[in-house]
Amino acid sequence: MNVYCQRCGAKMPDSARFCSACGAAIPAIGPQPGQPLIRPRVGRQVGGVCIALARANGWDVAVVRIIAVLGLIFSSGLVGVVYLAFWIGIPEETPPLPGAYPPTV
Numbered sequence: 001m002n003v004y005c006q007r008c009g010a011k012m013p014d015s016a017r018f019c020s021a022c023g024a025a026i027p028a029i030g031p032q033p034g035q036p037l038i039r040p041r042v043g044r045q046v047g048g049v050c051i052a053l054a055r056a057n058g059w060d061v062a063v064v065r066i067i068a069v070l071g072l073i074f075s076s077g078l079v080g081v082v083y084l085a086f087w088i089g090i091p092e093e094t095p096p097l098p099g100a101y102p103p104t105v
């Protein structure tokens with residue numbers, strides 16, 4: 001994966017946080033691989049399983065959700081059982097301290 005500065009277009013190493021040419025901050029591009037497998041409290045649709053898998057593997061959460069829904073329809077509920085297994089197996093994100101970050105939605 002190549003990262004390019006959005007201001008000047010200079011090519012950056014993947015781990016760069018700031019452009020070495022113009023100093024512009026480089027925004028994080030989507031979920032980064034290698035995150036722990038946890039179900040976040042923010043951004044979940046049902047149980048947070050899809051977004052947990054997407055974040056942990058660097059996938060697009062929308063793609064994961066579409067595959068999950070289609071799988072649920074075409075697998076006669078097998079994906080639903082797998083989803084429940086992940087739901088039970090994947091730990092939930094530790095709750096934020098009260099007032100640490102108020103809900104933005």
Ligand SMILES: [Zn+2]
Pocket residue numbers: 005006007008009010019020021022023024
């Ligand atoms: Zn730049």
